[in-house]
Amino acid sequence: MKRILIVKLRPLGDAILAGTCFEAVRQAFPNAWITALVQPPANELYKKSPWVNETMAYNRKSIDQKSFFTRLSKNNQMIQAIKKRQFDLAIDLSDSHRSAQLITWGKAGFKIGLGLSDIKKFYDLSAPADDELQVSATELDKRVLGLIGLTPKPHDRSGGYWSVPPEGDTFADTFWKANQFSHDDVVVGINPFASCVSKEWYPEKWAVVIKELLGHGVKLYFTCAPLERKGLEKIEKELGHTLPVYAGSSLLPLMGIYQKSKAVISVDSGPRHLAAAVGTPTLTVWGPEPVERWHPYNREKHPIALKAVFCRPCGLTICIERKHECMKTLEPEMVIQALKPLLRKAVGV
Numbered sequence: 001m002k003r004i005l006i007v008k009l010r011p012l013g014d015a016i017l018a019g020t021c022f023e024a025v026r027q028a029f030p031n032a033w034i035t036a037l038v039q040p041p042a043n044e045l046y047k048k049s050p051w052v053n054e055t056m057a058y059n060r061k062s063i064d065q066k067s068f069f070t071r072l073s074k075n076n077q078m079i080q081a082i083k084k085r086q087f088d089l090a091i092d093l094s095d096s097h098r099s100a101q102l103i104t105w106g107k108a109g110f111k112i113g114l115g116l117s118d119i120k121k122f123y124d125l126s127a128p129a130d131d132e133l134q135v136s137a138t139e140l141d142k143r144v145l146g147l148i149g150l151t152p153k154p155h156d157r158s159g160g161y162w163s164v165p166p167e168g169d170t171f172a173d174t175f176w177k178a179n180q181f182s183h184d185d186v187v188v189g190i191n192p193f194a195s196c197v198s199k200e201w202y203p204e205k206w207a208v209v210i211k212e213l214l215g216h217g218v219k220l221y222f223t224c225a226p227l228e229r230k231g232l233e234k235i236e237k238e239l240g241h242t243l244p245v246y247a248g249s250s251l252l253p254l255m256g257i258y259q260k261s262k263a264v265i266s267v268d269s270g271p272r273h274l275a276a277a278v279g280t281p282t283l284t285v286w287g288p289e290p291v292e293r294w295h296p297y298n299r300e301k302h303p304i305a306l307k308a309v310f311c312r313p314c315g316l317t318i319c320i321e322r323k324h325e326c327m328k329t330l331e332p333e334m335v336i337q338a339l340k341p342l343l344r345k346a347v348g349v
Contacts, residue, residue: 001029005087005108006052007037009060009094011195012270014137015042016277017296018093019162020152021141022051025091028150035085037102044251048165056081060098075102082106089148092123093141095132112147114140138296156298160259160279168256175257179221179244186347187219189258189275190243191266192235193228196317199268199287201327207238208332209265209339218343221245223254223271262346265339268294276302281346283339288314288326303342305335 006025008018015038026034035054036046043057056078063074083106090108092099100122103111113119115126127143142152155161181187190210194200213220221244222232229247236242246257254271258264259278266272267285275282276297284295286306290313295304307330311322319325 001032001088003085003087003089004029004032004034005037005082005085005090005103006034007090007092007094007099007103008042009037009039009058009096009099011039012042013273013294015039016045016162016270016273017138017155018141019045019049019051019277020138020155021091021093021145021150022046022049023161024145024150024152026051028148035087037082037099041249041251045162045255048252050163058102078102079105082108091144091148093144095119095129095140112144114144133293136293136296155276155296156301158279160277162255162274162277164255164259164278165252168252168254168259170256171253172256172260175221175244175246175253176260179219181219185219186217186343187221187261188213188343189221189223189261189264189266191223191264191269191271191275193224193231194267194269194287198314198316198319198324198327199289201267201285201287201330203234203238205330205332205335206235209335210235210239210243212332212336213339221257223247223257225249263339263342265335281342283335283342285330285335286326288312288316288319301342301345303338305330305338307334 004025006022008015034052035056036052037056037058038046040057040059043055046052046055058078063071079102082102087108090103090111092103092113095114095116097119100113100119104122111123112125113123114129116129120126125147127147145152192206210220223246224232226247226249246253254274255278258275258280261280263281264275265283268287268289272282272284282302284304286304307326309326312326
């Protein structure tokens with residue numbers, strides 16, 4: 001196999017978790033030209049990874065908002081780009097109709113993917129997927145790789161499984177100096193936002209947790225996307241003051257500051273997967289999603305704060321049934337209790 005295409009047209013968290021699959025392919029085919037076809041912003045991460053030679057970005061959400069003829073043109077451009085590269089092997093980890101069509105129309109050679117009823121016809125070999133909604137996303141990726149005899153390494157390892165590029169380390173050092181964090185400080189990042197509001201917690205609850213941590217000498221900072229910056233104002237109003245913030249669009253600085261931190265507290269989001277990927281302990285304030293599907297980590301290093309509710313998982317981006325019971329009944333004290341052993345271990349106490 002001289003030219004290999006690996007496709008993961010899924011949100012950021014999924015693309016980060018798929019890193020172990022790219023790693024396994026690179027180790028099996030060290031001399032192959034490997035291309036990653038992923039969505040922004042994950043393409044920025046893969047450009048800096050040692051697993052791929054080239055990254056192709058496909059912004060599905062942006063393309064779908066265009067006119068019919070623009071969509072047709074954009075998709076045709078991607079198909080021609082795939083066709084031009086004459087891939088010997090295409091590994092589709094996306095479990096989507098769009099990705100299956102792209103690699104088929106792009107005339108990729110041997111094609112493998114997940115055996116879902118509406119897309120398995122596109123592949124030369126497909127992995128079993130009858131239990132798709134009952135198993136983890138990483139298990140599905142593992143099955144697809146198993147079709148060519150490969151097994152990805154575990155996500156939990158000392159130091160993580162994604163390497164931080166030099167610019168990430170440089171930014172982290174600058175961020176530490178700018179905010180007067182010392183080497184001996186217990187510095188913890190907080191990411192309070194997710195891709196949908198049903199996964200997010202409440203400002204007044206965040207404020208209670210933050211005040212408790214600050215009262216014990218923990219140094220804190222926020223992270224968020226540029227468009228989420230305004231949302232921090234509600235938390236800061238409850239808190240009564242501001243905290244340092246990284247609100248940039250680049251993920252590389254985020255990798256650096258997360259790796260330099262003792263822990264990261266987050267809701268169920270892409271950034272919490274990024275923190276785990278660089279080896280940093282995390283605590284996830286868990287909302288409506290199924291834990292088994294999206295938390296492939298050791299619970300001791302990556303605990304979750306969760307309130308049991310009968311309606312989980314609901315699959316809703318906005319709760320209309322139970323008045324967001326999964327998050328409203330999750331109290332700050334539960335999060336603080338889950339944090340204590342994590343921070344004790346993080347600082348070596």
